[in-house]
Amino acid sequence: MKRHCGIWGHRLRNYGFKCTPGRELILEILETSEEHLSPEEIYSKVKDEHPEIGLTTVYRTMEILNNLGMVIKLDIGDGRARYELSEDHSKKSHHHHLICSTCKKIIDYNDFVEDEKVYLLKIEKALEKRHNFKINNHVIQFYGKCSTCNKNEEKI
Amino acid sequence: MKRHCGIWGHRLRNYGFKCTPGRELILEILETSEEHLSPEEIYSKVKDEHPEIGLTTVYRTMEILNNLGMVIKLDIGDGRARYELSEDHSKKSHHHHLICSTCKKIIDYNDFVEDEKVYLLKIEKALEKRHNFKINNHVIQFYGKCSTCNKNEEKI
DNA sequence: CTACCTGCAAACTCTTTGCAAGCAG
DNA sequence: CTGCTTGCAAAGAGTTTGCAGGTAG
Numbered sequence: 108m109k110r111h112c113g114i115w116g117h118r119l120r121n122y123g124f125k126c127t128p129g130r131e132l133i134l135e136i137l138e139t140s141e142e143h144l145s146p147e148e149i150y151s152k153v154k155d156e157h158p159e160i161g162l163t164t165v166y167r168t169m170e171i172l173n174n175l176g177m178v179i180k181l182d183i184g185d186g187r188a189r190y191e192l193s194e195d196h197s198k199k200s201h202h203h204h205l206i207c208s209t210c211k212k213i214i215d216y217n218d219f220v221e222d223e224k225v226y227l228l229k230i231e232k233a234l235e236k237r238h239n240f241k242i243n244n245h246v247i248q249f250y251g252k253c254s255t256c257n258k259n260e261e262k263i
Numbered sequence: 264m265k266r267h268c269g270i271w272g273h274r275l276r277n278y279g280f281k282c283t284p285g286r287e288l289i290l291e292i293l294e295t296s297e298e299h300l301s302p303e304e305i306y307s308k309v310k311d312e313h314p315e316i317g318l319t320t321v322y323r324t325m326e327i328l329n330n331l332g333m334v335i336k337l338d339i340g341d342g343r344a345r346y347e348l349s350e351d352h353s354k355k356s357h358h359h360h361l362i363c364s365t366c367k368k369i370i371d372y373n374d375f376v377e378d379e380k381v382y383l384l385k386i387e388k389a390l391e392k393r394h395n396f397k398i399n400n401h402v403i404q405f406y407g408k409c410s411t412c413n414k415n416e417e418k419i
Numbered sequence: 420c421t422a423c424c425t426g427c428a429a430a431c432t433c434t435t436t437g438c439a440a441g442c443a444g
Numbered sequence: 445c446t447g448c449t450t451g452c453a454a455a456g457a458g459t460t461t462g463c464a465g466g467t468a469g
Binding site for chain 1: 340361382396405
Binding site: 145163170 | 459
């Protein structure tokens with residue numbers, strides 16, 4: 108059966124992977140949902156539309172996308188992986204994360220990113236040279252307590 | 264039996280925890296070993312000296328130390344936790360990590376840290392104000408390929 | 420047609436928990 | 445003594461894998 112592949116399917120093919128309903132759906136979900144989805148969360152959204160697709164496919168797809176650099180794998184310390192479309196593939200602009208250690212809420216911020224970009228690029232270049240390393244990604248996360256958790260703690 | 268508690272034991276007591284052989288040993292190991300140890304690695308070193316101490320104790324101790332801020336819990340994407348003594352409690356200076364996505368090797372670097380400190384402090388203050396967040400830690404990691412893995416890849 | 424892809428179930432790995440016994444303070 | 449700590453075994457959670465059947469190209 109000939110499948111009609113959308114933009115995501117075509118990208119996958121460019122990378123030498125097949126365009127399948129599951130893979131396309133997962134990518135669509137990543138594009139239209141809020142960020143930082145865990146495999147289980149992606150799976151639950153997948154099931155709404157295509158109940159026949161399994162959790163295993165989500166895991167396998169996410170690994171492919173991560174290897175291709177199409178998604179970024181985050182770890183916010185809640186014991187499960189979380190993914191978001193990489194800058195190059197999403198409409199969202201470059202941002203970093205503010206993570207509440209208590210409730211695990213994630214706040215995206217892109218204040219200072221222009222500053223950061225210049226600064227990080229400088230560091231990356233220097234580190235690459237000094238340590239003979241090919242850098243292709245960075246993670247910057249600030250951990251702390253969000254306003255809600257702060258208030259709750261004061262009450263105790 | 265009266266126990267003779269070392270510097271680490273005293274610190275634990277200051278925090279309201281008991282000084283036990285297991286806890287002291289784990290802290291000594293953290294101080295004298297290379298960084299970024301996983302629970303299993305710590306356990307293996309513990310066993311060399313005190314085979315009666317169990318892995319569970321390592322996990323429980325690391326959680327305490329993490330909550331107290333005495334250690335930093337790292338996640339380098341190899342599916343297990345890794346710990347290092349926090350800056351305040353170790354002799355090592357502030358540093359960040361360069362992580363090879365392929366072999367998971369970690370390179371500590373402290374080039375630019377002075378620059379970074381000033382810059383990060385500025386960002387932290389601004390983020391705290393704007394997002395009403397109490398920041399108490401940050402993670403900065405660069406991911407890429409180390410020289411060895413780069414060479415290996417070229418051969419393929 | 421063929422190699423890649425999939426769902427299912429089982430396996431695996433790391434981490435956490437319940438419990439009775441042990442020990443620090 | 446008393447309540448925090450511990451080791452063990454078992455449970456839990458997230459992720460990976462083997463395999464037989466399915467499908468994209």
